[in-house]
Amino acid sequence: MAAEMAQAQRLREADDQLDKMVLALELSGPQMAILEMKRELKLNEEQLMQVELLNEERFQRMTEAQMATEDPLQLQRSYREIQVELDKVMAGILNEGQLKHYLELEGRQHVNLLTGKEDDE
Numbered sequence: 001m002a003a004e005m006a007q008a009q010r011l012r013e014a015d016d017q018l019d020k021m022v023l024a025l026e027l028s029g030p031q032m033a034i035l036e037m038k039r040e041l042k043l044n045e046e047q048l049m050q051v052e053l054l055n056e057e058r059f060q061r062m063t064e065a066q067m068a069t070e071d072p073l074q075l076q077r078s079y080r081e082i083q084v085e086l087d088k089v090m091a092g093i094l095n096e097g098q099l100k101h102y103l104e105l106e107g108r109q110h111v112n113l114l115t116g117k118e119d120d121e
Helices: 002-025 029-041 046-067 072-093 094-105
Strands: none
Touching: 029 046, 029 094, 046 072, 072 094
16 A cells, blocks of 8 residues: 555656646647657657657647537537547557557547447446
8 A cells, every 4th residue: 555655656746747847848739748648658759750740630630620610519529530530540559558558548448449439348
């Protein structure tokens, strides 16, 4: 139990340092996401370049979707379609462990990347 608390404290300190770095750099949304993903997923340089391009595309497409509709349900559907499409690309960039950690970070542990449907388990 004490080891788990010590680990949680180290993670909190690391997150606090990252937050301070982000605030000092005045990064945009995609840039912040990349900084966190690089650190959390331990991306190599090739993966980093691919993920940067993918995140830029994600933010661009989500912005376009938001401008294209005022219907909240349609916007949610559009966001979901973009997410599923780009998750499939991400699955080709990351190794299995990185992909699992990425989905955990996104709060989507139960996403089935092949069908685009979430598990009900």
